[in-house]
Amino acid sequence: MATTSRSTKRADAARNIERALDAAITCLSQRPNATMAEIAKEAGIGRVTLYAHFASRAELLEAVVTRVIEAGERTLSGIDLDGDPRGALTRLITGSWQLVDQARSIIAAAEGEIPPERMRALHGSPAARVEALIARGRQEGSIRADMPATWQVAVLHQILHGAGAEVAAGRLEPNEAPGLIITTVNAILDPH
Incomplete structure (x- = not known):
């Protein structure tokens, strides 16, 4: 009993x-x-x-962010990353933007209470996916290799979250963000 x-x-x-x-x-x-x-x-x-x-609220937020990232990972793992690295990156950015857009308020809440190093650790798996794709593009010559790949991943991450902040502030329409993100990232990663 x-x-x-x-x-x-x-x-x-x-x-x-x-x-x-x-x-x-x-x-x-x-x-x-x-x-x-x-x-x-x-x-x-x-x-x-x-x-x-x-x-604490921080502990709850960490559990929420973990859950949101795990759900995002299930979505991102279904994106085809084969073929041209730049094309694959475009598909990944589009899928990632949808997740950032859906979770931007949660991310905003978490960034105020979860230390930055912990937020980076929670984003480790999505970052590893991007880093592997960038490394492949660098090796094939379609992505510039004159700066650290970790920097390129960090910049991409900040552009995604910056777009989320702009949408939240009402200065950017959500449906316009993917095109702007892709254009910006392509300009930064272009090897020419």
């Missing part, structure tokens, strides 16, 4: 965590400064329960 009780408690805890993460994504997508109380209310759980699973 004790095992059944523990299993039920674990299942309840897992459901509460899922509800909290879903609620955090909903709330933070609408308001990057959503409070723990608002998130708990959206999840249909008490603040004490929320704090039992996430000791």
Whole structure:
């Protein structure tokens, strides 16, 4: 009987965590400064329960960013990166922009509370995909090789997030961003 009780408690805890993460994504997508109380209310759980699973807003934000990046990874892993590296990079940028656009409020909330080095670590897998593609383009001569590949990846990342900030500020339409991002990145990476 004790095992059944523990299993039920674990299942309840897992459901509460899922509800909290879903609620955090909903709330933070609408308001990057959503409070723990608002998130708990959206999840249909008490603040004490929320704090039992996430000791701080920063801890909750890290879990949310992890979830969003993992979902993004599933999407990005389906993008064809074969063939011409510049064409593959264009496809990857388009797919990445859609994810950044969907998660820009969550990213804005996280950047204020999660240290930059931790944000970089959370973005490690997407960055590795871009870095491998840039390395292939450099080797084939379609991407300039006179600057570090890590710099090129960092600049691409900043351009994506900068476009998100411009959209959030109302200075750029979301549907215009991919073309501008691709044009900017191509100008920076062009070996000629």
